[in-house]
């Protein structure tokens with residue numbers, strides 16, 4: 043347990059450390075606190091899964107406890123899950139998205155290697171797609187938007203894995219890069235310790251970038267299907283950010299330096315996203 047008696051874990055990482063602005067001003071004011079509640083729930087569960095001072099068994103116990111509280115158990119030791127339950131009930135949203143996230147974090151607690159792209163996509167279905175689906179449900183959007191949203195979220199998750207590939211291996215011994223690609227490209231996880239990508243690892247990174255492009259392509263359909271103006275603009279901005287980050291990962295080496303967007307690139311992506319969302323929007 044944490045010193046304050048809770049099973050949840052807080053790394054101190056805040057929404058400002060995220061690539062993507064899930065709680066932004068574009069979200070309608072009455073919904074913003076629910077997005078923050080969701081963010082805090084997900085962040086706490088993620089921090090349990092990534093903790094370096096807990097055994098896998100203890101992580102699973104805590105995540106199970108968060109699930110129980112989400113299902114209605116008394117939850118003084120899991121306040122983020124307790125708040126999430128109240129928020130979901132208030133908004134009449136299916137708790138499945140939160141349970142799927144907990145499944146992803148349970149997987150993180152026990153699975154440290156990914157055999158192929160299919161395994162990675164299955165992981166993204168649990169770790170990333172529920173974020174988009176939750177936001178869409180919160181705004182009362184049609185479930186027809188889910189395929190494009192799932193593709194966007196999977197792309198964002200893979201981008202995040204590529205940005206953090208060295209850190210994830212060195213800090214938490216987790217490698218999301220498909221092992222079959224690394225073997226075929228004549229590289230291996232030990233190459234993630236190097237200060238720069240070897241030619242073999244670069245080939246694998248190139249494959250991952252290439253496999254992510256069609257996901258971003260599919261995600262371009264999302265804004266046009268979203269009725270809420272703010273969420274439509276937000277999703278268009280996020281698609282634009284994903285496109286730019288993918289371009290960066292194509293050219294830059296995530297082992298040599300953190301591949302991220304500067305303020306100018308973010309502003310350009312935001313402007314382009316908003317512009318496109320108004321061109322393609324319906325309301």
Ligand SMILES: CC(C)=CCC/C(C)=C/CC/C(C)=C/COP(=O)(O)OP(=O)(O)O
Nearest residue numbers: 060061062170173174177195198199202277
């Ligand atoms: C409908 C709609 C707008 C959908 C988009 C929803 C969205 C922002 C999904 C994010 C998915 C995800 C796990 C990304 C990693 O983020 P990160 O790089 O910030 O992760 P980290 O901080 O945990 O490393």
